[in-house]
Amino acid sequence: xxxxxxxxxxxxxxxxxxxxxxxLFIFSIKYGQTASIWVGFILxxxxxxxxxxxxxxxxxxxxxIGGAIGFFDRKxxxxxxxxxxxxxxxxxxxNDIIIYVPNIYQNGENIMEIYEYIFKFSIPRAIYTVFxxxxxxxxxxxxxxxxxxx
Numbered sequence: 001x002x003x004x005x006x007x008x009x010x011x012x013x014x015x016x017x018x019x020x021x022x023x024l025f026i027f028s029i030k031y032g033q034t035a036s037i038w039v040g041f042i043l044x045x046x047x048x049x050x051x052x053x054x055x056x057x058x059x060x061x062x063x064x065i066g067g068a069i070g071f072f073d074r075k076x077x078x079x080x081x082x083x084x085x086x087x088x089x090x091x092x093x094x095n096d097i098i099i100y101v102p103n104i105y106q107n108g109e110n111i112m113e114i115y116e117y118i119f120k121f122s123i124p125r126a127i128y129t130v131f132x133x134x135x136x137x138x139x140x141x142x143x144x145x146x147x148x149x150x
Contacts, residue, residue, distance in 0.1 A: 003018075003019050003020050003047075007019055012128065013124075015121070015124045015125050015128050016125065016128070017125065017128045017129040017132050018092055018095070018125060018129050019129075020043055020047060020062070021062070021065060021088075021091060021092050021095050021129070022088065022129055022132070022133055022136075023043075024036065024039060024040050024043055024062060024065060024066050024069070025069055025084075025087070025088050025091060025133075027039055027066075028040075028066050028069035028070040028072075028073065029069065029070075029072060029073055029074060029084065030073070030074060031070070031073065032070050032073035032075060032076075033066075033067055033070030033071055033073065034070070035070070036066035036067060036069060036070030036073075037063055037066050037067045037070065038066075039066055040059075040062035040063045040064075040065055040066025040067070041059050041062065041063040041066070043062050043066075044058040044059030044060065044061060044062030044063060045058070045059045047059075047062070053099060053102075053103060054102050054103065054106060057098070057099050057102050057103075058099060060098060061094075061095045061098035061099050062095070064094075064098060065091045065094065065095050065098075068091065068094075069087060069088075069091055072084075072087055081134070081137055084137075085130050085133060085134055088126075088129070088130055088133055089126045089127070089129075089130050092122070092125065092126040092129055092130075093118065093122050093123065093126050096117070096118070096121070096122040096125070096126075097114065097118070097122070100114060100117050100122075101114065
């Protein structure tokens with residue numbers, strides 16, 4: 001609901017952050033791979049039901065992204081903020097590619113259009129989301145007591 005109702009109001013030049021992947025990222029870092037795969041699948045199904053894209057593509061993308069990010073959970077790795085933001089940016093771009101490729105084939109478009117899509121949509125969206133995520137992480141460290149930060 002937040003992604004559909006509130007996030008479009010903070011778009012910049014038509015680019016909106018992907019709060020769903022960001023929430024999946026936070027969950028995956030905290031709870032690990034197995035839980036993240038299931039949460040990614042469920043989040044993806046909700047997005048699929050709401051969107052007009054091919055049914056199941058978002059579920060597949062979020063499942064893959066949840067499992068990949070969950071590999072870097074806090075139990076196995078203690079990664080710094082910069083590395084976390086790089087992982088988030090990569091996850092956002094891979095998520096968009098997984099969703100966009102089947103749509104290219106369904107619409108009969110040229111596969112080379114994916115480069116235009118990545119540079120005009122996916123990378124700016126990843127930059128915007130990573131910027132908001134960095135603001136979130138800094139604010140969390142500034143305002144939350146240390147015992148609540150995990």
